Amino acid sequence: MRILVADDDAQLQRALRITLASRGYEVVSAGDGAEAIELAASAHPDLLLLDLGMPQVDGMDVIRAVRAWSRMPILVLSGRTDSAEKVEALDAGADDYVTKPFAMDELLARIRARARATGADESDAATVAIGDLVVDLAARTIRRATSTNADGSAAASVRLTPTEWRLLEQFLKNPGKLLTRQMLLSEVWGPYHANDAGYLRLYVAQLRRKLEPIPSEPTHFLTEPGMGYRFEP
Amino acid sequence: MRILVADDDAQLQRALRITLASRGYEVVSAGDGAEAIELAASAHPDLLLLDLGMPQVDGMDVIRAVRAWSRMPILVLSGRTDSAEKVEALDAGADDYVTKPFAMDELLARIRARARATGADESDAATVAIGDLVVDLAARTIRRATSTNADGSAAASVRLTPTEWRLLEQFLKNPGKLLTRQMLLSEVWGPYHANDAGYLRLYVAQLRRKLEPIPSEPTHFLTEPGMGYRFEP
């Protein structure tokens, strides 16, 4: 699990990094708001730990910028204790608000709570069936349901690249729903590539080649011309 | 949205009920832990507001009991400020922990944050019925309510083009109201095409062909001669 820590206080940044790393989290650090937005898009963190009191780009702007294209959990740190700022941050899209100084074990517990809340959604679709394939998102494995083939050849398990997994994840999370090009591009390649539709054509084709029974006649990854794509289990 | 408030303090219970009701929430009250577990199962609340300091059944046991079968958001209230109890409650399955005394606007903001995280997925399913068709604007799907046809043929789900969706969206947003040509044209094709009534004739005809039982005798997409069109569900 990857956590993006955005804090301009180098000392606190370092303390958080050490503590989180010792708990098994992978830590990505951002020193200001602009860098936080950049890394939230490029590093694909599972959670954002955000200090509101950063110079230049306001922490509140970071919340709004990230919420414009992602639902990742955002946990806010702040030295301000007045409820007005808490309300503003929470309504802007933050999931939790911790005031400094804080107890480290409480912060860790709140991180676990957020991770559990989002991870629970994915565990719904722990294994999803696509035709005769069984996809396990958590384990990142794809196996063939029919263990033996008619011609006796053992069915090779399908392998996907990291980008292909991120794209497939978006499809599996929204079965039956239309996914616009912008939504898919923002979630997989980051909001700065929302216009590069060429990526999508390429990687959807690769998913079809690897997962569709007949890639030239897709039955699960359907294209909606002019809008985007749709996944049908 | 229904909230289950579990608190043995009658005064606080009453204050919460009044405040939450004034914000449009439906409130169900429980006076002790056993009742809280009972109502969490029977009243189908969307969120549980739980005071840890209740007699007899410990609040922590309520969390574990509810978490054994439900993922509903649990927001804990407590007078204890030590981090040990916070960690225990959060790890048992609570989603948030607020210490008394608390600011009411902060509590409401935290409730909104939890509701947003979970309820957002359900509120997407805003579906509208047109005859025997079910339209989901967010998912961009149109399915037939009667799953099986008399002649056994599987009813193919209707597909719409982007422009047809934009036009249909205008109709669904204003059921029963007269929509002038200018209004429809400027909303769908932009204000520069407010005089191209030919577009409307074409696309209304296509909507009728795809959505009306008898396209030549429309019952849902009615034309108001000289003015515009009207949608009747």
Place this chain on the structure above:
DNA sequence: GGTGGGCGTTAGGGATCCGTGAGGATGGGC
């Protein structure tokens, strides 16, 4: 009875979008 305007319908051209293949660029492992 003729005429004109509003509305519905059909067919076809042009522009955009999509699928596919090949090839270069980058980064990590041996």
Place this chain on the structure above:
DNA sequence: GCCCATCCTCACGGATCCCTAACGCCCACC
């Protein structure tokens, strides 16, 4: 340093969609 997997760029048929133009039909009006 070399190899390999992955990611991205580019170009070219083909499918889809949007728009234009033309033709019937109905009704109001002269």
